[in-house]
Amino acid sequence: MKPRVIMHNSVSIDGSVTGFDIDIAAHYAVAGSFRPDAHLIGWITAKTGIETYMGEAAKEEAEDHKKPAKAFEKGLPYFVISDSLGKLHGLLHVFRKFEHCRDVIVMISRTTSDNYIDYLHSRNYDYIVAGEKRVDYAQALEELNRRFEVETVLTDTGPTLNGALIEHGLVDEISLVIQPYLAMKGNPRLFEELDLRSNAKLRLQKSETLEGSLVHLHYSIEV
Ligand SMILES: NC(=O)c1ccc[n+]([C@@H]2O[C@H](COP(=O)([O-])OP(=O)(O)OC[C@H]3O[C@@H](n4cnc5c(N)ncnc54)[C@H](OP(=O)(O)O)[C@@H]3O)[C@@H](O)[C@H]2O)c1
Incomplete structure:
Protein backbone atom coordinates (compact mmCIF):
# COMPACT_ATOMS: atom_id res chain seq x y z
CA MET A 1 0.00 0.00 0.00
CA LYS A 2 1.23 3.49 -0.80
CA PRO A 3 1.56 5.65 2.32
CA ARG A 4 -0.34 8.94 2.59
CA VAL A 5 2.04 11.58 1.20
CA ILE A 6 1.84 15.18 2.43
CA MET A 7 3.99 17.73 0.66
CA HIS A 8 4.99 20.34 3.24
CA ASN A 9 6.77 23.61 2.45
CA SER A 10 7.32 27.10 3.75
CA VAL A 11 7.02 29.62 0.94
CA SER A 12 7.05 33.37 0.46
CA ILE A 13 3.75 34.70 -0.86
CA ASP A 14 5.20 34.56 -4.38
CA GLY A 15 6.03 30.86 -3.96
CA SER A 16 9.78 30.99 -3.37
CA VAL A 17 11.35 28.28 -1.18
CA THR A 18 14.58 30.17 -0.45
CA GLY A 19 15.92 33.70 -0.11
CA PHE A 20 14.08 34.79 3.05
CA ASP A 21 14.18 33.95 6.75
CA ILE A 22 11.96 30.91 7.11
CA ASP A 23 10.31 30.65 10.51
CA ILE A 24 11.73 27.18 11.15
CA ALA A 25 9.92 26.71 14.46
CA ALA A 26 6.55 27.28 12.75
CA HIS A 27 7.58 25.10 9.79
CA TYR A 28 8.36 22.12 12.02
CA ALA A 29 5.46 22.73 14.45
CA VAL A 30 3.05 22.38 11.52
CA ALA A 31 5.04 19.42 10.10
CA GLY A 32 4.85 17.61 13.45
CA SER A 33 1.09 18.19 13.69
CA PHE A 34 0.65 15.62 10.89
CA ARG A 35 2.45 13.01 13.04
CA PRO A 36 4.37 11.57 10.07
CA ASP A 37 6.08 8.18 10.30
CA ALA A 38 8.73 9.47 7.91
CA HIS A 39 10.14 12.68 6.46
CA LEU A 40 11.17 12.34 2.81
CA ILE A 41 14.14 14.49 1.79
CA GLY A 42 16.19 14.90 -1.39
CA TRP A 43 19.97 14.87 -1.12
CA GLU A 149 5.17 0.16 8.38
CA VAL A 150 5.29 3.78 7.26
CA GLU A 151 1.72 5.02 6.76
CA THR A 152 2.23 8.79 6.60
CA VAL A 153 5.10 10.47 4.77
CA LEU A 154 5.73 14.21 4.99
CA THR A 155 8.05 15.62 2.36
CA ASP A 156 10.61 18.07 3.67
CA THR A 157 12.29 18.92 0.42
CA GLY A 158 12.58 21.37 -2.45
CA PRO A 159 10.94 21.79 -5.88
CA THR A 160 12.76 18.93 -7.67
CA LEU A 161 11.73 15.98 -5.53
CA ASN A 162 8.31 17.47 -4.74
CA GLY A 163 7.77 18.03 -8.47
CA ALA A 164 8.69 14.44 -9.33
CA LEU A 165 6.26 13.16 -6.69
CA ILE A 166 3.38 15.37 -7.87
CA GLU A 167 3.98 14.58 -11.55
CA HIS A 168 3.77 10.85 -10.72
CA GLY A 169 0.50 11.35 -8.84
CA LEU A 170 2.02 10.31 -5.53
CA VAL A 171 1.12 13.38 -3.43
CA ASP A 172 -2.20 13.26 -1.56
CA GLU A 173 -2.07 16.56 0.30
CA ILE A 174 -0.24 19.89 0.15
CA SER A 175 0.62 21.84 3.29
CA LEU A 176 2.01 25.34 2.85
CA VAL A 177 3.18 27.72 5.52
CA ILE A 178 2.97 31.09 3.79
CA GLN A 179 5.66 33.37 5.12
CA PRO A 180 5.27 37.17 4.91
CA TYR A 181 7.87 37.92 2.23
CA LEU A 182 8.22 38.63 -1.45
CA ALA A 183 11.46 36.96 -2.55
CA MET A 184 14.00 38.45 -4.89
CA LYS A 185 14.43 37.23 -8.44
CA GLY A 186 16.67 34.16 -8.75
CA ASN A 187 15.17 32.15 -5.88
CA PRO A 188 13.51 28.89 -6.99
CA ARG A 189 9.72 28.91 -6.90
CA LEU A 190 8.02 25.77 -5.60
CA PHE A 191 5.95 25.01 -8.68
CA GLU A 192 8.10 26.78 -11.29
CA GLU A 193 9.14 23.61 -13.13
CA LEU A 194 6.03 21.54 -12.48
CA ASP A 195 5.05 19.74 -15.69
CA LEU A 196 1.51 18.41 -15.30
CA ARG A 197 -0.47 16.90 -18.18
CA SER A 198 -3.73 18.17 -16.72
CA ASN A 199 -4.75 20.51 -13.91
CA ALA A 200 -4.87 19.12 -10.40
CA LYS A 201 -8.01 20.08 -8.48
CA LEU A 202 -7.47 20.82 -4.80
CA ARG A 203 -9.82 20.94 -1.83
CA LEU A 204 -9.07 23.17 1.12
CA GLN A 205 -8.89 21.15 4.34
CA LYS A 206 -7.75 23.89 6.67
CA SER A 207 -6.58 27.49 6.73
CA GLU A 208 -5.16 28.98 9.87
CA THR A 209 -3.47 32.26 10.72
CA LEU A 210 -0.33 31.68 12.77
CA GLU A 211 1.74 34.08 14.83
CA GLY A 212 4.09 36.43 12.97
CA SER A 213 1.79 37.05 9.95
CA LEU A 214 2.12 33.42 8.83
CA VAL A 215 -0.75 31.47 7.27
CA HIS A 216 -1.04 27.69 7.11
CA LEU A 217 -2.95 26.27 4.15
CA HIS A 218 -3.71 22.56 3.92
CA TYR A 219 -5.20 21.11 0.73
CA SER A 220 -6.00 17.63 -0.45
CA ILE A 221 -5.54 16.75 -4.13
CA GLU A 222 -8.78 15.45 -5.57
CA VAL A 223 -7.55 13.45 -8.57
N1 LIG B 1 11.09 26.31 1.92
C1 LIG B 1 10.98 25.02 2.15
O1 LIG B 1 9.98 24.53 2.70
C2 LIG B 1 12.09 24.12 1.75
C3 LIG B 1 12.07 22.76 2.17
C4 LIG B 1 13.10 21.96 1.76
C5 LIG B 1 14.11 22.45 0.95
N2 LIG B 1 14.11 23.75 0.58
C6 LIG B 1 15.18 24.30 -0.27
O2 LIG B 1 15.06 23.68 -1.55
C7 LIG B 1 16.37 23.63 -2.14
C8 LIG B 1 16.62 22.22 -2.64
O3 LIG B 1 15.62 21.85 -3.56
P1 LIG B 1 15.97 21.03 -4.87
O4 LIG B 1 14.71 20.95 -5.65
O5 LIG B 1 17.18 21.60 -5.51
O6 LIG B 1 16.41 19.63 -4.29
P2 LIG B 1 15.63 18.42 -3.62
O7 LIG B 1 14.22 18.70 -3.32
O8 LIG B 1 16.51 17.99 -2.51
O9 LIG B 1 15.56 17.39 -4.78
C9 LIG B 1 16.66 16.61 -5.16
C10 LIG B 1 16.17 15.19 -5.25
O10 LIG B 1 15.28 15.07 -6.33
C11 LIG B 1 15.43 13.80 -6.87
N3 LIG B 1 15.01 13.78 -8.27
C12 LIG B 1 13.89 13.20 -8.73
N4 LIG B 1 13.77 13.34 -10.02
C13 LIG B 1 14.85 14.02 -10.44
C14 LIG B 1 15.29 14.46 -11.70
N5 LIG B 1 14.61 14.21 -12.81
N6 LIG B 1 16.44 15.16 -11.75
C15 LIG B 1 17.14 15.43 -10.65
N7 LIG B 1 16.77 15.01 -9.40
C16 LIG B 1 15.64 14.31 -9.33
C17 LIG B 1 16.89 13.45 -6.69
O11 LIG B 1 16.92 12.07 -6.53
P3 LIG B 1 18.23 11.17 -6.67
O12 LIG B 1 19.42 12.05 -6.84
O13 LIG B 1 18.22 10.39 -5.43
O14 LIG B 1 17.99 10.31 -7.85
C18 LIG B 1 17.29 14.20 -5.43
O15 LIG B 1 17.33 13.36 -4.30
C19 LIG B 1 17.36 24.02 -1.09
O16 LIG B 1 17.77 25.34 -1.31
C20 LIG B 1 16.55 23.95 0.21
O17 LIG B 1 17.01 24.85 1.18
C21 LIG B 1 13.13 24.59 0.97
Whole structure:
Protein backbone atom coordinates (compact mmCIF):
# COMPACT_ATOMS: atom_id res chain seq x y z
CA MET A 1 0.00 0.00 0.00
CA LYS A 2 1.23 3.49 -0.80
CA PRO A 3 1.56 5.65 2.32
CA ARG A 4 -0.34 8.94 2.59
CA VAL A 5 2.04 11.58 1.20
CA ILE A 6 1.84 15.18 2.43
CA MET A 7 3.99 17.73 0.66
CA HIS A 8 4.99 20.34 3.24
CA ASN A 9 6.77 23.61 2.45
CA SER A 10 7.32 27.10 3.75
CA VAL A 11 7.02 29.62 0.94
CA SER A 12 7.05 33.37 0.46
CA ILE A 13 3.75 34.70 -0.86
CA ASP A 14 5.20 34.56 -4.38
CA GLY A 15 6.03 30.86 -3.96
CA SER A 16 9.78 30.99 -3.37
CA VAL A 17 11.35 28.28 -1.18
CA THR A 18 14.58 30.17 -0.45
CA GLY A 19 15.92 33.70 -0.11
CA PHE A 20 14.08 34.79 3.05
CA ASP A 21 14.18 33.95 6.75
CA ILE A 22 11.96 30.91 7.11
CA ASP A 23 10.31 30.65 10.51
CA ILE A 24 11.73 27.18 11.15
CA ALA A 25 9.92 26.71 14.46
CA ALA A 26 6.55 27.28 12.75
CA HIS A 27 7.58 25.10 9.79
CA TYR A 28 8.36 22.12 12.02
CA ALA A 29 5.46 22.73 14.45
CA VAL A 30 3.05 22.38 11.52
CA ALA A 31 5.04 19.42 10.10
CA GLY A 32 4.85 17.61 13.45
CA SER A 33 1.09 18.19 13.69
CA PHE A 34 0.65 15.62 10.89
CA ARG A 35 2.45 13.01 13.04
CA PRO A 36 4.37 11.57 10.07
CA ASP A 37 6.08 8.18 10.30
CA ALA A 38 8.73 9.47 7.91
CA HIS A 39 10.14 12.68 6.46
CA LEU A 40 11.17 12.34 2.81
CA ILE A 41 14.14 14.49 1.79
CA GLY A 42 16.19 14.90 -1.39
CA TRP A 43 19.97 14.87 -1.12
CA ILE A 44 20.27 18.50 -2.25
CA THR A 45 17.99 19.64 0.56
CA ALA A 46 19.90 17.44 3.02
CA LYS A 47 23.26 18.86 1.96
CA THR A 48 21.97 22.44 1.93
CA GLY A 49 20.61 21.87 5.44
CA ILE A 50 24.07 20.90 6.72
CA GLU A 51 25.68 23.91 5.05
CA THR A 52 23.01 26.37 6.24
CA TYR A 53 22.50 25.24 9.79
CA MET A 54 25.84 23.65 10.73
CA GLY A 55 28.41 25.07 8.37
CA GLU A 56 30.35 21.84 8.59
CA ALA A 57 29.23 18.27 9.27
CA ALA A 58 30.05 16.78 12.69
CA LYS A 59 32.82 14.16 12.54
CA GLU A 60 31.63 10.58 12.21
CA GLU A 61 32.42 8.42 15.23
CA ALA A 62 32.58 4.63 15.60
CA GLU A 63 29.29 4.77 17.53
CA ASP A 64 27.59 6.26 14.45
CA HIS A 65 28.18 3.03 12.50
CA LYS A 66 25.64 1.21 14.66
CA LYS A 67 21.89 1.55 14.56
CA PRO A 68 20.90 3.73 17.52
CA ALA A 69 18.56 2.33 20.20
CA LYS A 70 15.87 4.85 19.10
CA ALA A 71 15.73 3.07 15.71
CA PHE A 72 13.90 0.19 17.43
CA GLU A 73 11.33 2.39 19.17
CA LYS A 74 8.14 3.61 17.54
CA GLY A 75 7.27 7.28 17.89
CA LEU A 76 9.99 9.24 16.13
CA PRO A 77 9.84 9.66 12.33
CA TYR A 78 12.39 8.06 10.00
CA PHE A 79 14.43 10.37 7.78
CA VAL A 80 14.09 8.86 4.32
CA ILE A 81 16.63 10.35 1.93
CA SER A 82 16.59 9.96 -1.84
CA ASP A 83 20.19 9.63 -2.99
CA SER A 84 20.67 7.46 -6.06
CA LEU A 85 23.93 9.25 -6.88
CA GLY A 86 25.54 8.60 -3.49
CA LYS A 87 26.03 12.30 -2.80
CA LEU A 88 25.72 11.86 0.96
CA HIS A 89 28.57 9.36 1.23
CA GLY A 90 30.19 10.08 4.61
CA LEU A 91 27.41 12.44 5.75
CA LEU A 92 24.43 10.30 6.74
CA HIS A 93 25.52 10.11 10.39
CA VAL A 94 24.63 13.81 10.71
CA PHE A 95 20.95 12.90 10.25
CA ARG A 96 21.15 9.67 12.27
CA LYS A 97 22.32 11.78 15.22
CA PHE A 98 19.31 14.14 15.12
CA GLU A 99 17.26 13.92 18.26
CA HIS A 100 14.04 13.87 16.22
CA CYS A 101 15.17 11.20 13.74
CA ARG A 102 14.39 7.53 14.41
CA ASP A 103 17.01 6.46 11.86
CA VAL A 104 17.97 7.09 8.25
CA ILE A 105 16.58 5.03 5.37
CA VAL A 106 18.08 5.70 1.93
CA MET A 107 16.28 5.38 -1.41
CA ILE A 108 18.67 4.36 -4.20
CA SER A 109 18.39 2.92 -7.73
CA ARG A 110 19.81 -0.09 -9.55
CA THR A 111 22.66 2.04 -10.92
CA THR A 112 23.80 3.38 -7.54
CA SER A 113 27.51 2.67 -7.09
CA ASP A 114 28.73 -0.41 -5.19
CA ASN A 115 30.99 1.91 -3.24
CA TYR A 116 27.98 3.78 -1.81
CA ILE A 117 26.14 0.52 -1.10
CA ASP A 118 29.22 -0.76 0.79
CA TYR A 119 29.14 2.46 2.84
CA LEU A 120 25.45 1.89 3.67
CA HIS A 121 26.13 -1.74 4.68
CA SER A 122 29.13 -0.90 6.82
CA ARG A 123 27.07 1.68 8.75
CA ASN A 124 23.93 -0.45 9.04
CA TYR A 125 21.72 1.96 7.13
CA ASP A 126 18.53 0.46 5.71
CA TYR A 127 18.00 1.18 2.04
CA ILE A 128 15.40 0.64 -0.67
CA VAL A 129 16.42 -0.08 -4.26
CA ALA A 130 13.81 1.06 -6.80
CA GLY A 131 14.13 2.29 -10.38
CA GLU A 132 16.85 1.97 -12.98
CA LYS A 133 18.70 5.30 -13.00
CA ARG A 134 16.67 7.54 -10.68
CA VAL A 135 14.53 6.30 -7.83
CA ASP A 136 11.10 4.98 -8.81
CA TYR A 137 9.14 6.67 -5.99
CA ALA A 138 5.91 4.71 -6.54
CA GLN A 139 7.79 1.45 -5.90
CA ALA A 140 9.98 2.90 -3.17
CA LEU A 141 6.99 4.26 -1.22
CA GLU A 142 5.19 0.90 -1.40
CA GLU A 143 8.30 -0.77 0.01
CA LEU A 144 8.62 1.87 2.72
CA ASN A 145 5.13 0.95 3.86
CA ARG A 146 5.65 -2.83 3.57
CA ARG A 147 9.05 -3.08 5.25
CA PHE A 148 8.93 -0.21 7.74
CA GLU A 149 5.17 0.16 8.38
CA VAL A 150 5.29 3.78 7.26
CA GLU A 151 1.72 5.02 6.76
CA THR A 152 2.23 8.79 6.60
CA VAL A 153 5.10 10.47 4.77
CA LEU A 154 5.73 14.21 4.99
CA THR A 155 8.05 15.62 2.36
CA ASP A 156 10.61 18.07 3.67
CA THR A 157 12.29 18.92 0.42
CA GLY A 158 12.58 21.37 -2.45
CA PRO A 159 10.94 21.79 -5.88
CA THR A 160 12.76 18.93 -7.67
CA LEU A 161 11.73 15.98 -5.53
CA ASN A 162 8.31 17.47 -4.74
CA GLY A 163 7.77 18.03 -8.47
CA ALA A 164 8.69 14.44 -9.33
CA LEU A 165 6.26 13.16 -6.69
CA ILE A 166 3.38 15.37 -7.87
CA GLU A 167 3.98 14.58 -11.55
CA HIS A 168 3.77 10.85 -10.72
CA GLY A 169 0.50 11.35 -8.84
CA LEU A 170 2.02 10.31 -5.53
CA VAL A 171 1.12 13.38 -3.43
CA ASP A 172 -2.20 13.26 -1.56
CA GLU A 173 -2.07 16.56 0.30
CA ILE A 174 -0.24 19.89 0.15
CA SER A 175 0.62 21.84 3.29
CA LEU A 176 2.01 25.34 2.85
CA VAL A 177 3.18 27.72 5.52
CA ILE A 178 2.97 31.09 3.79
CA GLN A 179 5.66 33.37 5.12
CA PRO A 180 5.27 37.17 4.91
CA TYR A 181 7.87 37.92 2.23
CA LEU A 182 8.22 38.63 -1.45
CA ALA A 183 11.46 36.96 -2.55
CA MET A 184 14.00 38.45 -4.89
CA LYS A 185 14.43 37.23 -8.44
CA GLY A 186 16.67 34.16 -8.75
CA ASN A 187 15.17 32.15 -5.88
CA PRO A 188 13.51 28.89 -6.99
CA ARG A 189 9.72 28.91 -6.90
CA LEU A 190 8.02 25.77 -5.60
CA PHE A 191 5.95 25.01 -8.68
CA GLU A 192 8.10 26.78 -11.29
CA GLU A 193 9.14 23.61 -13.13
CA LEU A 194 6.03 21.54 -12.48
CA ASP A 195 5.05 19.74 -15.69
CA LEU A 196 1.51 18.41 -15.30
CA ARG A 197 -0.47 16.90 -18.18
CA SER A 198 -3.73 18.17 -16.72
CA ASN A 199 -4.75 20.51 -13.91
CA ALA A 200 -4.87 19.12 -10.40
CA LYS A 201 -8.01 20.08 -8.48
CA LEU A 202 -7.47 20.82 -4.80
CA ARG A 203 -9.82 20.94 -1.83
CA LEU A 204 -9.07 23.17 1.12
CA GLN A 205 -8.89 21.15 4.34
CA LYS A 206 -7.75 23.89 6.67
CA SER A 207 -6.58 27.49 6.73
CA GLU A 208 -5.16 28.98 9.87
CA THR A 209 -3.47 32.26 10.72
CA LEU A 210 -0.33 31.68 12.77
CA GLU A 211 1.74 34.08 14.83
CA GLY A 212 4.09 36.43 12.97
CA SER A 213 1.79 37.05 9.95
CA LEU A 214 2.12 33.42 8.83
CA VAL A 215 -0.75 31.47 7.27
CA HIS A 216 -1.04 27.69 7.11
CA LEU A 217 -2.95 26.27 4.15
CA HIS A 218 -3.71 22.56 3.92
CA TYR A 219 -5.20 21.11 0.73
CA SER A 220 -6.00 17.63 -0.45
CA ILE A 221 -5.54 16.75 -4.13
CA GLU A 222 -8.78 15.45 -5.57
CA VAL A 223 -7.55 13.45 -8.57
N1 LIG B 1 11.09 26.31 1.92
C1 LIG B 1 10.98 25.02 2.15
O1 LIG B 1 9.98 24.53 2.70
C2 LIG B 1 12.09 24.12 1.75
C3 LIG B 1 12.07 22.76 2.17
C4 LIG B 1 13.10 21.96 1.76
C5 LIG B 1 14.11 22.45 0.95
N2 LIG B 1 14.11 23.75 0.58
C6 LIG B 1 15.18 24.30 -0.27
O2 LIG B 1 15.06 23.68 -1.55
C7 LIG B 1 16.37 23.63 -2.14
C8 LIG B 1 16.62 22.22 -2.64
O3 LIG B 1 15.62 21.85 -3.56
P1 LIG B 1 15.97 21.03 -4.87
O4 LIG B 1 14.71 20.95 -5.65
O5 LIG B 1 17.18 21.60 -5.51
O6 LIG B 1 16.41 19.63 -4.29
P2 LIG B 1 15.63 18.42 -3.62
O7 LIG B 1 14.22 18.70 -3.32
O8 LIG B 1 16.51 17.99 -2.51
O9 LIG B 1 15.56 17.39 -4.78
C9 LIG B 1 16.66 16.61 -5.16
C10 LIG B 1 16.17 15.19 -5.25
O10 LIG B 1 15.28 15.07 -6.33
C11 LIG B 1 15.43 13.80 -6.87
N3 LIG B 1 15.01 13.78 -8.27
C12 LIG B 1 13.89 13.20 -8.73
N4 LIG B 1 13.77 13.34 -10.02
C13 LIG B 1 14.85 14.02 -10.44
C14 LIG B 1 15.29 14.46 -11.70
N5 LIG B 1 14.61 14.21 -12.81
N6 LIG B 1 16.44 15.16 -11.75
C15 LIG B 1 17.14 15.43 -10.65
N7 LIG B 1 16.77 15.01 -9.40
C16 LIG B 1 15.64 14.31 -9.33
C17 LIG B 1 16.89 13.45 -6.69
O11 LIG B 1 16.92 12.07 -6.53
P3 LIG B 1 18.23 11.17 -6.67
O12 LIG B 1 19.42 12.05 -6.84
O13 LIG B 1 18.22 10.39 -5.43
O14 LIG B 1 17.99 10.31 -7.85
C18 LIG B 1 17.29 14.20 -5.43
O15 LIG B 1 17.33 13.36 -4.30
C19 LIG B 1 17.36 24.02 -1.09
O16 LIG B 1 17.77 25.34 -1.31
C20 LIG B 1 16.55 23.95 0.21
O17 LIG B 1 17.01 24.85 1.18
C21 LIG B 1 13.13 24.59 0.97
